[in-house]
Amino acid sequence: MENICVGVRVRPTVPSELSNGTYWKVEENRISLHKVHGTPISGLSYAFDHVCDGSCTNAMVYELLTKDIMHAAVEGFNGTAFAYGQTSSGKTFTMSGSETDPGIIHRAVKDVFAKTQLISDREFLIRVSYMEIYNEEINDLFAVENQKLQIHENLERGVFVAGLREEIVNNTEQVLKLIRSGEVNRHFGETNMNVRSSRSHTIFRMVIESKAKDTNLSSDYSSSDAIRVSVLNLVDLAGSERIAKTGAGGVRLKEGKHINKSLMVLGNVINKLSDGAKQRGHIPYRDSKLTRILQPALGGNAKTSIICTIAPEEVHIEETKGTLQFASRAKCITNCVQVNEILTDAALLKRQKLEIEELRKKLQGSHAEVLEQVILTLRNDLLKHELEREKLQIELEDERKSHREHDKSIWEQQMKIVDLCDIVTSSGFDTKSGQDSVTQCLKQECNDSNSICHGDTFRTPCVKASPKAFVAKRSSYLTLPDYSPLPDTFSNVVDEDTWLRINKGHIVDLDSLQMTLARKVQSFPSSDATPVSLYCFIFPKN
Numbered sequence: 001m002e003n004i005c006v007g008v009r010v011r012p013t014v015p016s017e018l019s020n021g022t023y024w025k026v027e028e029n030r031i032s033l034h035k036v037h038g039t040p041i042s043g044l045s046y047a048f049d050h051v052c053d054g055s056c057t058n059a060m061v062y063e064l065l066t067k068d069i070m071h072a073a074v075e076g077f078n079g080t081a082f083a084y085g086q087t088s089s090g091k092t093f094t095m096s097g098s099e100t101d102p103g104i105i106h107r108a109v110k111d112v113f114a115k116t117q118l119i120s121d122r123e124f125l126i127r128v129s130y131m132e133i134y135n136e137e138i139n140d141l142f143a144v145e146n147q148k149l150q151i152h153e154n155l156e157r158g159v160f161v162a163g164l165r166e167e168i169v170n171n172t173e174q175v176l177k178l179i180r181s182g183e184v185n186r187h188f189g190e191t192n193m194n195v196r197s198s199r200s201h202t203i204f205r206m207v208i209e210s211k212a213k214d215t216n217l218s219s220d221y222s223s224s225d226a227i228r229v230s231v232l233n234l235v236d237l238a239g240s241e242r243i244a245k246t247g248a249g250g251v252r253l254k255e256g257k258h259i260n261k262s263l264m265v266l267g268n269v270i271n272k273l274s275d276g277a278k279q280r281g282h283i284p285y286r287d288s289k290l291t292r293i294l295q296p297a298l299g300g301n302a303k304t305s306i307i308c309t310i311a312p313e314e315v316h317i318e319e320t321k322g323t324l325q326f327a328s329r330a331k332c333i334t335n336c337v338q339v340n341e342i343l344t345d346a347a348l349l350k351r352q353k354l355e356i357e358e359l360r361k362k363l364q365g366s367h368a369e370v371l372e373q374v375i376l377t378l379r380n381d382l383l384k385h386e387l388e389r390e391k392l393q394i395e396l397e398d399e400r401k402s403h404r405e406h407d408k409s410i411w412e413q414q415m416k417i418v419d420l421c422d423i424v425t426s427s428g429f430d431t432k433s434g435q436d437s438v439t440q441c442l443k444q445e446c447n448d449s450n451s452i453c454h455g456d457t458f459r460t461p462c463v464k465a466s467p468k469a470f471v472a473k474r475s476s477y478l479t480l481p482d483y484s485p486l487p488d489t490f491s492n493v494v495d496e497d498t499w500l501r502i503n504k505g506h507i508v509d510l511d512s513l514q515m516t517l518a519r520k521v522q523s524f525p526s527s528d529a530t531p532v533s534l535y536c537f538i539f540p541k542n
C-alpha cells in the first residue's frame with residue numbers, strides 16, 4: 001500500500017490583487033493563513049508532501065512531485081499526475097507550462113524517453129493518446145471525428161475508452177508535435193477569471209510496454225518473457241468556479257455546471273476513499289466520466305500525485321480553503337501498487353516447458369525409476385516367500401498327521417501288550433496251552449468288554465480287563481515275537497503328551513523301562529528257564 005503524493009503549488013500573486021488583511025505563508029511542506037502582521041490564524045494550517053510557493057518553477061514541481069512516478073511508469077507501474085484547483089490557479093500552467101518553463105507533460109515525455117534509453121536490456125513500445133471530457137462527453141483530441149466516445153471495461157484492459165486513437169511514438173519531439181496538434185482541439189473559453197480558461201478536463205495518456213531484449217539467454221520467465229504494460233495519465237482538470245465570479249452565462253454557464261458537477265463527484269470519491277477501508281462503503285466512481293477514467297489512480301493500482309494549485313489572493317480565500325481541505329483528504333488515500341506484467345503465448349509455453357523440465361529433474365533426483373524397480377523386486381520376493389510358507393505349512397500338517405497316526409499305532413501296540421500281560425498274569429501261563437490258549441483268552445476278554453474283535457486282531461484295548469494301573473511281572477513266557485514290544489528309540493514314538501502321562505506315576509521304574517527299550521529279546525526261554533522280569537505299563541483310563 002502506498003499513499004497518494006499530495007503537493008500544493010501557490011500561483012504568484014497578481015499585483016492588482018494585493019491583500020490588506022491576510023496572506024498564505026509557505027514554510028517547508030506547510031502552508032498556513034496569517035494575518036498581515038504575521039499572526040497565524042488558528043485552524044488554517046496544512047501540511048503536505050511538498051508545498052511550492054510562487055517562486056517555484058515547473059522544473060522544481062516536476063522534480064518534487066512527479067518525476068518518481070514517471071520513472072516508475074517506465075518500470076511497469078501505472079502512474080497518474082493531475083492538477084486540481086479553482087479556475088485561474090495555475091493548473092494548465094503547471095501541466096503544460098510555457099515556452100520558457102515547460103510543464104509536467106512536456107517534462108514527463110522527455111524523461112520517459114530518456115529513461116528508456118538508459119535501460120539497455122529491454123525494448124519499449126510507447127503509445128500515446130489525448131482526450132478531453134467536455135460537458136461530460138469524451139472527445140478525441142488527436143482525431144476530431146472521434147467524439148462522444150464510450151467507456152468500457154474488461155479483464156484484459158481494465159477501464160478504457162473505446163475508439164480512442166493511439167499513436168505509436170518513438171521520441172519526445174514526435175509526442176510534443178502530437179500534443180500541439182491536440183491542443184488545437186481543446187475547449188478553451190474566456191471568463192471573468194481567466195482569459196484562457198480550460199472548459200474541459202484533459203487526459204494525456206502514455207501506454208508504456210516493454211520486454212527483455214534477449215529472452216533466450218535467461219530461463220527466468222517471470223522477468224524475461226513477461227511484457228510489462230503501464231499506463232501513465234497526465235491530467236489537467238478544469239477549475240471549479242463560482243458562477244458569480246466568472247460571470248458565466250449561456251455556453252460558459254453550461255460548461256461551468258458540468259465542470260463543477262464532475263469535480264464534486266471527484267471530491268466525493270476522495271472523501272469516501274479517505275474514510276478508510278472499513279467505513280468507505282460504495283465509491284461513486286461511476287457518477288462521472290472523470291472519476292471512472294481515473295478509477296485506477298484513486299485507490300487502485302497506480303502511483304498517484306495530485307498537485308493542488310491555489311490562487312493566493314485574499315479574494316479567493318474560500319476557494320483556497322476548499323482546495324486545501326480536498327488536498328488534506330486526498331493525502332489519506334492509499335493505493336495498491338504493483339508492476340503490471342502479462343505473459344504472451346510464447347512466454348506461457350516457455351513457462352510450461354520449464355515446469356515440466358523441473359518436474360522431470362525432481363523425479364530423476366529422487367531415483368523414482370530405481371525405486372519402482374526395487375519395489376517390484378520386493379513384491380516378487382514377498383510373493384515367493386508367501387508360497388514357500390504355504391508349502392511348508394502343508395508339509396508340516398502332513399508331518400503332524402503322520403506323527404499322530406504313528407502315535408496311535410504305538411498306543412494300540414502298547415494296549416495289545418497290556419492286554420496280553422493282563423491275560424498272562426490273571427490266568428497263568430502254561431507252555432502246553434501255548435499260543436492257542438492265549439488267543440482264546442484274549443478273544444474272550446475282548447468279547448466280555450464289548451470290544452471290537454476281528455478274528456485274531458485286536459483293534460481296541462480291553463481296558464475293562466485291566467486294572468487301573470499296575471505293573472505286571474511275568475515269570476514265564478510262551479513264544480513271543482522275536483522283537484521288543486517297545487520301539488528301539490522311545491523318543492521317536494512318544495510325544496510329550498505321552499511322556500507326561502507316563503511321568504504321572506504309572507511307571508515303577510523308568511530306568512528299567514529304558515533298559516527294556518534298549519533290550520532286544522533274542523529268544524524265549526523254556527518253561528524251566530530262569531524267569532526274566534518283564535515290565536509292562538498301561539495308561540490310566542481318563
Ligand SMILES: Nc1ncnc2c1ncn2[C@@H]1O[C@H](COP(=O)(O)OP(=O)(O)OP(=O)(O)O)[C@@H](O)[C@H]1O
Nearest residue numbers: 011012087088089090091092093194197198238239
Ligand atoms: N506559477 C505560475 N507562474 C507564472 N504564471 C502563472 C503561474 N500559474 C499560473 N500562471 C498564470 O495564471 C494564469 C491562469 O493560469 P492557468 O490558466 O494555468 O489557470 P487554470 O487553473 O488552468 O485555470 P482554468 O481552470 O480556468 O483553466 C495564466 O495566465 C498563467 O500563465
